[in-house]
Amino acid sequence: MADQKEVVFAGFGGQGVMTAGQLLAYTAMEEGKQVVWIPSYGPEMRGGTANCTVVVSDSRIGSPIINNPMSACVFNRPSLDKFGSMIRKGGLLLINSSLIDVTSGRDDITEMLVPVNDIAIKAGNAKAANMVMLAAYVATTGIVTFETLKRMLREKLGTRKEELLEINLKAFEEGRKLAKKVRMQG
Amino acid sequence: MADQKEVVFAGFGGQGVMTAGQLLAYTAMEEGKQVVWIPSYGPEMRGGTANCTVVVSDSRIGSPIINNPMSACVFNRPSLDKFGSMIRKGGLLLINSSLIDVTSGRDDITEMLVPVNDIAIKAGNAKAANMVMLAAYVATTGIVTFETLKRMLREKLGTRKEELLEINLKAFEEGRKLAKKVRMQG
Amino acid sequence: MANEANMIFARPESLRETITHYCPGCTHGIIHRLVAESLDELGLRERTVGVAPVGCSVLMYNYFNCDFLEAPHGRAPALATGFKRCRPDMIVFTYQGDGDLASIGMGEIIHAANRGEKFTTIFVNNAIYGMTGGQMAPTTMPEQKTTTTPAGRDVSLAGYPIRIAELLATLRTPAFVARTAVHNPMRVVQAKQIIKKAFRLQKEDRCFSLVEVLSTCPTNWGMSPADSIEWLKETMQPYYPLGIYKDPEKEKA
Amino acid sequence: MANEANMIFARPESLRETITHYCPGCTHGIIHRLVAESLDELGLRERTVGVAPVGCSVLMYNYFNCDFLEAPHGRAPALATGFKRCRPDMIVFTYQGDGDLASIGMGEIIHAANRGEKFTTIFVNNAIYGMTGGQMAPTTMPEQKTTTTPAGRDVSLAGYPIRIAELLATLRTPAFVARTAVHNPMRVVQAKQIIKKAFRLQKEDRCFSLVEVLSTCPTNWGMSPADSIEWLKETMQPYYPLGIYKDPEKEKA
Amino acid sequence: MPGIRIDKNFCKGCELCVHACPMQIISMSKDINLKGYFYARVHEPTRCIGCRICAITCPDVAIQVLNHGTQFTLFQY
Amino acid sequence: MPGIRIDKNFCKGCELCVHACPMQIISMSKDINLKGYFYARVHEPTRCIGCRICAITCPDVAIQVLNHGTQFTLFQY
Amino acid sequence: MAKRLMKGNEAIGEAAICAGARNYFAYPITPQSEVAEYLCWRLPEVGGIFVQAESEVAVGNMLFGAAASGKRVFTTSSSPGISLMQEAISYMAGAHLPAVILNIMRGGPGLGGILPSQSDYFQATKTGGHGDYRVIVLAPSSVQEAVDLMILAFDLADKYRNPVMMIGDGMIGQMMESVEFPEKYREPNKPEESGWALTGAKGRDSRIIKSLFLDPEKLEENNLLLAEKCKKFMANEIRHELYKVSDRNRILIAAYGTMARICQTAIDELEAEGVSVGLFRPISLFPFPEKVIHDEAVKKNIEKVLTVEMSVGQMVEDIERCVQGRKPVEFYGRTGGIVPTPNEVKGKVRELLKLTA
Amino acid sequence: MAKRLMKGNEAIGEAAICAGARNYFAYPITPQSEVAEYLCWRLPEVGGIFVQAESEVAVGNMLFGAAASGKRVFTTSSSPGISLMQEAISYMAGAHLPAVILNIMRGGPGLGGILPSQSDYFQATKTGGHGDYRVIVLAPSSVQEAVDLMILAFDLADKYRNPVMMIGDGMIGQMMESVEFPEKYREPNKPEESGWALTGAKGRDSRIIKSLFLDPEKLEENNLLLAEKCKKFMANEIRHELYKVSDRNRILIAAYGTMARICQTAIDELEAEGVSVGLFRPISLFPFPEKVIHDEAVKKNIEKVLTVEMSVGQMVEDIERCVQGRKPVEFYGRTGGIVPTPNEVKGKVRELLKLTA
Ligand SMILES: Cc1ncc(C[n+]2csc(CCOP(=O)(O)OP(=O)(O)O)c2C)c(N)n1
Ligand SMILES: Cc1ncc(C[n+]2csc(CCOP(=O)(O)OP(=O)(O)O)c2C)c(N)n1
Ligand code: SF4
Ligand code: SF4
Ligand code: SF4
Ligand code: SF4
Numbered sequence A, B: 001m002a003d004q005k006e007v008v009f010a011g012f013g014g015q016g017v018m019t020a021g022q023l024l025a026y027t028a029m030e031e032g033k034q035v036v037w038i039p040s041y042g043p044e045m046r047g048g049t050a051n052c053t054v055v056v057s058d059s060r061i062g063s064p065i066i067n068n069p070m071s072a073c074v075f076n077r078p079s080l081d082k083f084g085s086m087i088r089k090g091g092l093l094l095i096n097s098s099l100i101d102v103t104s105g106r107d108d109i110t111e112m113l114v115p116v117n118d119i120a121i122k123a124g125n126a127k128a129a130n131m132v133m134l135a136a137y138v139a140t141t142g143i144v145t146f147e148t149l150k151r152m153l154r155e156k157l158g159t160r161k162e163e164l165l166e167i168n169l170k171a172f173e174e175g176r177k178l179a180k181k182v183r184m185q186g
Numbered sequence C, D: 001m002a003n004e005a006n007m008i009f010a011r012p013e014s015l016r017e018t019i020t021h022y023c024p025g026c027t028h029g030i031i032h033r034l035v036a037e038s039l040d041e042l043g044l045r046e047r048t049v050g051v052a053p054v055g056c057s058v059l060m061y062n063y064f065n066c067d068f069l070e071a072p073h074g075r076a077p078a079l080a081t082g083f084k085r086c087r088p089d090m091i092v093f094t095y096q097g098d099g100d101l102a103s104i105g106m107g108e109i110i111h112a113a114n115r116g117e118k119f120t121t122i123f124v125n126n127a128i129y130g131m132t133g134g135q136m137a138p139t140t141m142p143e144q145k146t147t148t149t150p151a152g153r154d155v156s157l158a159g160y161p162i163r164i165a166e167l168l169a170t171l172r173t174p175a176f177v178a179r180t181a182v183h184n185p186m187r188v189v190q191a192k193q194i195i196k197k198a199f200r201l202q203k204e205d206r207c208f209s210l211v212e213v214l215s216t217c218p219t220n221w222g223m224s225p226a227d228s229i230e231w232l233k234e235t236m237q238p239y240y241p242l243g244i245y246k247d248p249e250k251e252k253a
Numbered sequence E, F: 001m002p003g004i005r006i007d008k009n010f011c012k013g014c015e016l017c018v019h020a021c022p023m024q025i026i027s028m029s030k031d032i033n034l035k036g037y038f039y040a041r042v043h044e045p046t047r048c049i050g051c052r053i054c055a056i057t058c059p060d061v062a063i064q065v066l067n068h069g070t071q072f073t074l075f076q077y
Numbered sequence G, H: 001m002a003k004r005l006m007k008g009n010e011a012i013g014e015a016a017i018c019a020g021a022r023n024y025f026a027y028p029i030t031p032q033s034e035v036a037e038y039l040c041w042r043l044p045e046v047g048g049i050f051v052q053a054e055s056e057v058a059v060g061n062m063l064f065g066a067a068a069s070g071k072r073v074f075t076t077s078s079s080p081g082i083s084l085m086q087e088a089i090s091y092m093a094g095a096h097l098p099a100v101i102l103n104i105m106r107g108g109p110g111l112g113g114i115l116p117s118q119s120d121y122f123q124a125t126k127t128g129g130h131g132d133y134r135v136i137v138l139a140p141s142s143v144q145e146a147v148d149l150m151i152l153a154f155d156l157a158d159k160y161r162n163p164v165m166m167i168g169d170g171m172i173g174q175m176m177e178s179v180e181f182p183e184k185y186r187e188p189n190k191p192e193e194s195g196w197a198l199t200g201a202k203g204r205d206s207r208i209i210k211s212l213f214l215d216p217e218k219l220e221e222n223n224l225l226l227a228e229k230c231k232k233f234m235a236n237e238i239r240h241e242l243y244k245v246s247d248r249n250r251i252l253i254a255a256y257g258t259m260a261r262i263c264q265t266a267i268d269e270l271e272a273e274g275v276s277v278g279l280f281r282p283i284s285l286f287p288f289p290e291k292v293i294h295d296e297a298v299k300k301n302i303e304k305v306l307t308v309e310m311s312v313g314q315m316v317e318d319i320e321r322c323v324q325g326r327k328p329v330e331f332y333g334r335t336g337g338i339v340p341t342p343n344e345v346k347g348k349v350r351e352l353l354k355l356t357a
């Protein structure tokens, strides 16, 4: 398990947290890793919060349920409240500071404030906030390479959505930059 | 079990074998005995043969299912074929000789030929054949008294069916006589 | 021996030479024969699967000379759907009583009809649960005495009899739906034509078809076969009008 | 503060002050209010038992201010029958979606209606399975895309949409059966009158009553609430004509 | 000459054919068959017109009808 | 004078009232409420005729209507 | 009260009335249709109601709705019909509703046959529906006991707010025996006094009867409540009978229902032949008399435990579980409507003891 | 074939196609509706059919009819839906028909919740329907295993002409993992070659597929045939996995499905802490690996057997039965959609061994 990494993506229903997690899982698998992506599927209806966990490992993955994940990317306040305290000591917490104006208050983890909505709007599409976040996370942790990530994005989007691809790639770049900046600050 | 007596009444669907058995059971209960009346209920449809077993005992009755009954009253050929061989050694077999022209061929039981249909027709109603048989059986075995038997018949028929009562009482008398006659022959 | 070539009425090939368990005068027997004759005449026997219900006709698989499935009570249309979807090249029919089809199996028949499953249902309405000893069915007539309505069906508690042909005819999906009876020779002849048409439409891969047949249950009605015929005519038929309720061939025109 | 005496539109007493889980623009909310207003105006709240379905409205028991039972999927009419027979002095209603009532619960609703059970059914037809994420319902329109008919409902495989009001109206047992909609204010007003009448007939111990209400599901239809209203009007309403299909008060006259 | 054959062991004695025969030539026997039923039989075979009504009516397919080539047909069946 | 009150936390921003109001005086706010929805508000309260159409249309019972005694009634409800 | 000779099915119907039950829902099925045929006229006499449902699925759910009224409610059916009620039973258990369900078992699986059988033991005791719940299961061996247990069933259902099943083979329903009913018939329940029944939200908060708990913590709470009930069943509601159990027993027979009576006859006859055999008869099949059978089985002279059932072997798994390998557990069963006779049981005992007949 | 990252529900659908199944009947229910949402477009691509039924009662019976065609047929559902299929499953077993049924279990009883649960163990393994029959029950612990077992399920169903169930909690359906499918997809069955399927009475006697045997001798014969199959299941189809089982184990954990994976993590972590625990994971829940668990449990250093389930305790009854009192059998469970975490399992192990954390 020493080689195992876990990350939770959590937010409102429409914020694309599931997609972000899946893209990460595809990418890690492409790079030869063992992966599990698991949603916390809510009641049989709309609304509320959504989250998924991605586990990436070099060897067989045991429990798909993670007591205390290594990292979390939270997109809204309820998600911060829920996952902020669950992260493992020494773990990483990415907070969408466009919508959340507080922090976890913990000092035993690394916390990064990333205004992903604002950045996404700048990049051309508010819906790309999840990609900004994913890029920030990937850049910070190096869990996968950007090269594979971009290839998988292309593959998943297919050829039809050229425009969307551009926006998402731009979002990646912004997120990546951001992560570095924050890291330097941190 | 030494005090336990069992009898099977068996015949075609419409021959009143169930009623005969029930009347015997009512009478024995009235006389303070433990009783079980159990039909062999057939498939969910009409036709075929019907039979019931009555167990009468002074003490608690164990199995309601009787391997080898002490007696049987058979109203038609298939019933003779089925129960003729099941009667306990030393038991009693009453055969409706109006409809059956053979016997069981056994020499370890007492066999009585009783033309109950013919007698019932004479008594005024072909449907009273079952009562003729019951009377013959009761008279032969003394399992219950005729007094109680008649009282129970009256009770079960109620006041409305005065005419039917008369016919049945007459059938009883005929059956009773018959039994005696046969016994003297035997 | 008579010359078999001159036989103008004989047991159809699709019907085995077996004595049935039906009560004397029970018209299940006539309806069986009409189905068998239809299969014979349309040349379908060798590619037909019947689905038997739970009811007096549960043992019909012993009487027919074609493959058979025996369904749980009321579910024959679901079995027929499953089978026919797997083998659209075969001919499938269900044969169901009124307890089976109109009571427990209401959901299944409506949905099969509505999906337009291409099988044929022969619906034998004898206004009672025959096999279990004469309890009230949804089709039992007002005031009719049964073992669970000893004082007669009380419509204020149990409602009015359900008319299946009318009910199914309201569905928008094309289908052939008719009601016939077998209480006199002319009716039997008509019933035969209608049943045969139902199978023909299936043979032509057209649509779902259901033929409701008014039938007698002398045993549980507590009547002689002849009186049962009268009762059917006088009591059932006015409430259950005979006729073709839905016909894809008419719709087309 | 405004003078409450001048309030000419406010939350009915039978509806709790709770934010519902329904999606924005989902007309389940309007229908809830109409039921609650009817209970209020007829003074029934304190002796009413609602039966919630399985569907998006499963949690309605949290929103109403009266006793509630939660039924297995489709079986609300059977629960209502059981309860009402035990307590004929109480008012009972079921509230069911189209998957619940017209698919899995078809047998139960037809038989409850046919027995003339004296409860009221509010039937919310939104042409889809809302709660489970937008699968085809028996009421789904031809060509309508759902998660189990990604290319649109193919009537040659799945048949045509079932029209419940028409189907139930064919039953002989007296009942009140109507279809309404809530896609514009005038319709809402009419729907209210009809729903209230359904409850009034129950209050008067008259008969079974069912009100079908055409409703939207913006989420699973993949449209804005406003577009959903349009789609309902243009696509659903022509196939599902509004009106009173059966009325014991008319029958009498 | 037309005629019918009744398989007495298939007959359950329901009497429907007796009522149905337009020539009134079927009646019940005094004997019982294997199953215990009084079975139907033709008491005036020569009057049979081969109309098949008895056979069509019989719920137990106990009746066959033979036509020796001279008869008309009442209906298509 | 008639008027309405919108409970912004009950509002889910479906905009149905916006389309329904005959006076076209309802529009959506730029803020979001507790649940994250842009909620409805009245931008010209003085023009409200107290017709109740918005309230009748609202699926979330977010709207109350007050009538200060001067208005007519469009319909019985 | 005077003794009456009654058919099991009818006596059971009368017993329900005696217990104060007035609301009965059923669908015909052999071999128990006589319950409905009796109650359809008998219930109206006492102001009760009988609804002939359209199916057993509907029956289960009518029962569910009726139970919510706080009145005593019940149904009767037979094997295939009981299978169709499994969803509703699961819901009722989850919603803490009392109801009494009688299964007069017939041979299965599928349509099977209509003759006596005990092959629904698993379905009843391990629960055929989904989820963590259990129902109390009672098994009478005579008509009188069927009457007594039927009355008890209503009391237990109310006491625990849980469905209670009684299971008997076709013989229990079809045979006539003499029965006595309690002098005093119970008055029907007063729903207002229940504290939970749906009686209208007048002068109180509204009540909700449900089994849905979307919050897993709440659902677990409900499951623990149900598990708590099970513990109480185990602690308070174990019922059994021992027959001719003594230190001399070489074989302990385990059997329930009428099968146990048949074994009694076999035991009597074996005793006459000098072979000592005892009988363990669970009356509550759930809660199962786990300790009783264990403690009896370990007794010194017992060589083997013989389970006899009208099935290919279902209760025997519970016997194995309880005997914990302390004695070999053997099995004898007949199925499909064939009832093992005392002779067959004796034969099996002799075989186990290597005796010649 | 290349690895694919797939959701369990979709992978299971693809696995059925891979096994040559082309006929699927279902009714939507969370958390497995994605199987239908996948197959509704995927099956037509390979010439298959999907019928969205009107209810699970209809699903069970469509499956029954379809199975009689001799083709490979299957359905998927979740707990309440499976309860509604019990009558049909009993009929199919009685009529010796092969079919594959997947239950992605959710919390119950009743409507319960939609989160992962293992509380339908009894229903599956002891059979929720009436009568003497059993179905093979398989329980995968990963998406890949779900694929492999799904394919196996079809083979076993055909081999024994018996329904086969696969049960998994909601996680199995909802999680994505990488999966590989066999290179070669199976060809659909040829019904004509089956020797029993209904293909039309052309050039042969007519065939009847039924479960009704009014003659008790015949019904018993059928029951014995079914019992015979069970023996074959026991002899040939037991499947299990042992993980870190060694002579040093102080505790043996018994768990199945994803629960077993969670226990694996706990075991790994305990190992790191110096506490030796082994895992027994039954893959076939019926036939249950009775001897395996018995033989592992009796090993000298094992102090206790700990059964961990997402239920209040169901499989634990089988463990108790098999361990035969040789070691204390303990239980830890969470219900209602709460999944026990590795930490909780570790806590329970420590508690049993009286270790402090
Ligand atoms: C699930 C189930 N419920 C009930 C029964 C009992 N049962 C057998 S036949 C029948 C009714 C038969 O009536 P109908 O369908 O009208 O057929 P008929 O016998 O009148 O031809 C019933 C209720 C059963 N076998 N299975
Ligand atoms: C027995 C059973 N089958 C299936 C389900 C899953 N299920 C929940 S709601 C639903 C359909 C709801 O659709 P509808 O009745 O139209 O209500 P809506 O959500 O559209 O208001 C289904 C299939 C269930 N809970 N129980
Ligand atoms: S019981 Fe009725 S339906 Fe059944 S065979 Fe006899 S007459 Fe026919
Ligand atoms: S899913 Fe559809 S029906 Fe359900 S609440 Fe949302 S809009 Fe309404
Ligand atoms: S064929 Fe016609 S005339 Fe001849 S016996 Fe039959 S019914 Fe009578
Ligand atoms: S109709 Fe057929 S069964 Fe009836 S009496 Fe005539 S020959 Fe016999």
Ligand code: SF4
Pocket: F003, F004, F020, F021, F022, F023, F024, F025, F026, F042, F047, F048, F049, F050, F051, F052, F053, F054, F055, F065
């Ligand atoms: S009451 Fe009428 S005018 Fe006033 S805001 Fe509402 S809809 Fe507009």
Ligand code: SF4
Pocket: D025, F006, F010, F011, F012, F013, F014, F015, F016, F017, F018, F039, F040, F057, F058, F059, F060, F061, F062, F063
């Ligand atoms: S209709 Fe109601 S919920 Fe919708 S925007 Fe207007 S106030 Fe808000």
Ligand SMILES: [Mg+2]
Pocket: C055, C097, C098, C099, C124, C125, C126, C127, C128, C129, C130, C137
């Ligand atoms: Mg009928």
Ligand SMILES: [Mg+2]
Pocket: D055, D097, D098, D099, D124, D125, D126, D127, D128, D129, D130, D137
């Ligand atoms: Mg809907």
